[in-house]
Amino acid sequence: MFEKTYYATHPEMMDGASQQDLRDRYLVSGLFRDREIVLTYSHGERFIIGGAVPGTGVLDLPRHSEPPSAAGHPLLERREMSVVNIGRGTGEVTVDGTPITLERYDALYVPMGTQDVRFSGEGARFYLLSVPAHAAFPLRRVTLDDAATMQRGSLETANARTIHQLILPHTVQSASLCLGLTRLDPGSVWNTMPPHIHERRSEIYLYFDLEDDGRVFHFMGQPEDLRHIVMGDGDVVISPPWSVHMGSGTRNYSFVWAMAGENLDYEDMDVLDVCQLR
Numbered sequence: 713m714f715e716k717t718y719y720a721t722h723p724e725m726m727d728g729a730s731q732q733d734l735r736d737r738y739l740v741s742g743l744f745r746d747r748e749i750v751l752t753y754s755h756g757e758r759f760i761i762g763g764a765v766p767g768t769g770v771l772d773l774p775r776h777s778e779p780p781s782a783a784g785h786p787l788l789e790r791r792e793m794s795v796v797n798i799g800r801g802t803g804e805v806t807v808d809g810t811p812i813t814l815e816r817y818d819a820l821y822v823p824m825g826t827q828d829v830r831f832s833g834e835g836a837r838f839y840l841l842s843v844p845a846h847a848a849f850p851l852r853r854v855t856l857d858d859a860a861t862m863q864r865g866s867l868e869t870a871n872a873r874t875i876h877q878l879i880l881p882h883t884v885q886s887a888s889l890c891l892g893l894t895r896l897d898p899g900s901v902w903n904t905m906p907p908h909i910h911e912r913r914s915e916i917y918l919y920f921d922l923e924d925d926g927r928v929f930h931f932m933g934q935p936e937d938l939r940h941i942v943m944g945d946g947d948v949v950i951s952p953p954w955s956v957h958m959g960s961g962t963r964n965y966s967f968v969w970a971m972a973g974e975n976l977d978y979e980d981m982d983v984l985d986v987c988q989l990r
Contacts, residue, residue: 713777714753714760716740723954726933734941738932740948744837749774751840754950756914757888757972760791761948762840764831766803773829788826792849793842794879794891795820796968798920798946801835807851814838817893818855819878821886823848837946839918843972845887852884856893859883870960871902881976890971890978895921896964903967907931907958907989908981913973915951919943919959921966928967930959936990956984 721737729737743750743763749771751762764771776782776789797803797814805812805820808827812820814836822829824845831838859878865871877883879891890913894903903917919928922945932955933939941949943959951957953973 716752718754720755760842764838771831791842792845793822796839799837803833803836806830821852849885871905872897872900888972895966901961904958908983913971916970918948918968928959928961
């Protein structure tokens with residue numbers, strides 16, 4: 713059911729790790745394959761990270777295949793899920809018989825207990841994130857106009873960006889999932905500055921809106937011992953709670969950030985001085 717499982721890691725496991733080791737442990741790639749649903753599993757907050765590209769067909773969210781006691785049960789029996797359309801075409805997500813249209817950059821919150829989810833829409837690319845939930849909240853579509861929006865950074869420091877808070881308590885209720893979309897202005901390349909750490913949450917970044925030859929250099933690790941992973945369009949990186957997460961691209965781009973952990977407080981972060989980084 714899951715193409716790959718990503719296990720939790722200790723910061724000391726960065727010592728001596730090769731670039732390929734880092735990619736194997738933290739990089740999620742190949743999610744967006746035509747006419748397929750691709751799912752991966754991370755032990756960090758028990759995230760399911762996936763992609764669905766229906767093309768001209770229809771794709772159904774799979775049901776549990778293991779353990780045997782759960783086989784055939786809905787994937788969201790005890791989980792909530794977000795869906796973000798990062799494609800250039802309109803898509804449709806049908807949740808227990810209710811069709812919902814998602815334009816580019818629209819998000820959908822799908823509650824725990826949902827039985828069936830179907831994806832359609834040529835040109836749509838659906839990014840899927842799911843975490844365990846303790847309660848079911850209302851199904852909700854949210855657009856960039858609905859989101860709480862913040863302007864951060866400047867062109868002078870190459871990090872002028874618009875942050876759209878899509879799934880947070882003041883926009884959409886959830887059990888533990890927080891999610892947003894950030895778009896960098898032309899001429900800006902840094903996605904967060906100053907950098908920060910979330911000790912109480914794991915965070916997942918999806919980079920997109922990059923050209924074929926565009927890349928993002930994603931920095932991770934503890935502040936005094938940074939490493940990097942080179943990422944392309946549609947690549948996802950898993951950031952453990954002990955790790956810095958920030959990146960710089962070869963041009964402006966967009967990214968979806970998602971967090972889960974012990975709270976829903978967007979401001980729960982340890983902000984670092986860039987002079988601390990080594």
